[in-house]
Amino acid sequence: MAASETTGDDSLYPIAVLIDELRNEDVQLRLNSIKKLSTIALALGVERTRSELIPFLADTIYDEDEVLLALAEQLGSFTPLVGGNDFVHCLLPPLESLATVEETVVRDKAVDSLRAIAAQHSQSDLENHFVPLVKRLSGGDWFTSRTSACGLFSVCYQRVSAGVKAELRQHFRNLCSDDTPMVRRAAASKLGEFAKVVEIEYLKSDLIPLFTALAQDEQDSVRLLAVEACVSIASLLPHSDTEQLVMPTLRSAAEDKSWRVRYMVADKFTELQHAVGPEITKADLVPAFQSLLKDVEAEVRAASAHKVKEFCQDLDPSVRETVIMTNILPCVKELVLDTNQHVKSALASVIMGLSPILGKDNTIEHLLPLFLTQLKDECPEVRLNIISNLDCVNEVIGIKQLSQSLLPAIVELAEDTKWRVRLAIIEYMPLLAGQLGVEFFDEKLNNLCMTWLVDHVFAIREAAALNLKKLVEKFGTEWASNMVVPKVIQMSRDQNYLHRLTCLLCINVLADACGCELTVKTMLPTVIGMCTDNVPNVRFNVAKTLQKLGPLFDQNTIQQQVKPNLEKLRQDPDGDVQYFSQEALEGGWALIFSSFMYFCVMS
Known part of the structure; x- marks a missing residue:
């Protein structure tokens, strides 16, 4: 039955076609249908897109991951198609459903789209539509929705009322202490981003304790993500607060029992250095950096070695040379003789x-x-x-x-x-x-x-x-004519035929760089002189060289020097020489010769 017959209403034809295509067993057909959503929305108009297409999409989140991924991406740019910012909230239901699916890449793309359209909400729409979505995801039964919620706090926090802000901080606090490690990982990865939008008093009272707890989590995958948050938090705090609130946790991370956490500290070390400032660097980070350069794990030493140059450059100029000579250089001398080649290579790239x-x-x-x-x-x-x-x-x-x-x-x-x-x-x-x-x-x-x-x-x-x-x-070409070309030409008279072949190879390669004048004046006579070489391999390479150099020559050179010698090579007793000479004449030179003859006739 046709799609229009299914609905009984031609005005619903685009939706009906979409329904049929999304029910098709062919995944590629369903994927293509999703990619045409913007076209369908344009055909429907903004009102029917809001009232028919979006509700339909919200009710059909059941497809292959590839199709869902395409849908999540499409919806992020759908705002003009639903009537602009005033109606952007109608995109939330399908994206909310996509943010709860099992496949990580689909959830991440749905969160990206939600973050993109958050800025298009007015304050009232944020509080009435977007924040409730964040709360629902935060309190979802499945960890998938709670992990997705973690990425949405920072994009709505600054534009809502104080009461709603307090609720958002509480929800984020709950996620940071979630029973599921995957949720705590997601919260730790977004903690630094959230810290940048939270007021300084709540950063100290609410987020610093969360940071400390996450940095002491039983899962090393959570602890290492807390290190990333450390960079953002330290850059936001005054010097005295950084020393008191952040550095004890950072010192512990640099000595963590898990090499993955220590690796993350090493990888982020210069960012931490910028965040904490020169005084704390001298007192705390220099000893920590020495420890990381001597770490028992090669991966940690390699990551630290990569940072040696940048770390030394950013030291306080008044103490830079002393610190390097006293603290860093002895460690560098040990790394030069390290047993792991990745460590030595990392050091060699910056030393x-x-x-x-x-x-x-x-x-x-x-x-x-x-x-x-x-x-x-x-x-x-x-x-x-x-x-x-x-x-x-x-x-x-x-x-x-x-x-x-x-x-x-x-x-x-x-x-x-x-x-x-x-x-x-x-x-x-x-x-x-x-x-x-x-x-x-x-x-x-x-x-x-x-x-x-x-x-x-x-x-x-x-x-x-x-x-x-x-x-x-x-x-330059003058240097080439004095220092290179004479030595290349000399090889054409070498007794070893391989060296004569190398001469031709060099001429092939050097011609473009040396230019037409030097090639015709100096190198072409050498190539032509090798037409009579006693080794067939050399002679057929002469034919190939003449064909390759053709575009550099003028018509006079072609007619008087190149073509006659190719004709001679075409009569060569060796079959291969005949073949490549014929190919040069009929293939590479045909257009040049015909153009030349046409020019003569017209003249």
Whole structure:
């Protein structure tokens, strides 16, 4: 039976069609129907959307999670389709139902939509419609509704009356002491957000005790989320209150029996540092940071190591150098030799940043030995993290000192017996070149880059060619014509045919970077000269190279130099050479040749 016949009223056709589609067994069809809701609402108009479509959706929350997720997302932007802010409250019933379903992602999306439309409610609508929804969710029988409620307090609290605010604080207090750990987790995750909108007196009297209780919860998953709230709460309180009300809990968290809680403290450490201020940092956070850098769990040490540079930068300038040298650097020296590669890698990514903080003398005396140790570490990621941040040290100690101390270790890595290590160094060479400058690079590293072109591993030769292209882009075509192209051309006469193939590879890669003039003047004659190479592999790569370089050449070059040599290669006794030459002529050059002939005829 047709949908219009089902209703008996053509005016209800869009709703009837939607009903039929939502009852269909095909999930994709139901999903597509939900995604068309805005179109259906436009067809119905605002009154029928409010009176027919929204009630229908509120009564049909039974579908697949994917469909419900799409519905929750759609409703968050439905306000104009129901008549604007004055009628936005009619969207609450379906979203309330979605906020209680079992699937977490659906609930979260429903809460996101509720948070979005909360701002569109007037104060009276908030108190008459939105706050009652929050209360119902808070007192729901199932934990799903209570977890959803936790995310709604902060978006309505500031715009309601004092009496309603007191009720909301009480409901939030109940959620923080809920019997279900999932609810307490949700409350802990939103505590910092709620603290930002609560008046300071109620923050101290109501929320601080909740924070303390959550930070001592039996579940470590609740305690670690309380650490996040600590950042927000500490930033809102005066210094004296922070010391008295927050720091005892934070000290306990930094020494928590669960490594996950200590990890969260380490991960949020610099945020905590900003929140509590320099005095508390010096007195309390420095010892706590030392403890975290020495933690028995590698994950905690790695998270702490990641924060070393930022923590040191944000120390009070009057005590910064003393604290670093006395308290932090001894821990850093231990981490350089840590048994866990993730810890060493995390440290290597930030340790170079200590150089500008400590200055030239301290860098040379204390940091350079650590850099050298890390440059020789067996873990490639540790070495590369040091290389990628050399510019920090270069700015402090100068290129001369850098070359004497660290460059030999880099060269040693570039000649490592493991080809993957050599490959990794090649990939960082353009970055290193930019840090060292063209003169120093030519003196110390240019020959090394050319040596890679004759490496016995193809991946190294290929990477070396790409490296040359990046260097040309960095240093310019004049540098290329003096320092790179002559050495590449010289390889065309090498006795090893693999090196001659590498010459062609380099020309293919360098042509775009070097530009048309240098390619035609210097590199094209070399390619053409290799047409008579005694190895078929070289000859058919000549054909492929000529085809690839075609767009750089003018018509005269094509007719006088390229096409005749491709014609000769097409007569080659080797089948592969014939094939690639023919492909170059008929494929890559057909359009160019036809355009050229047309130009001649028209002239």
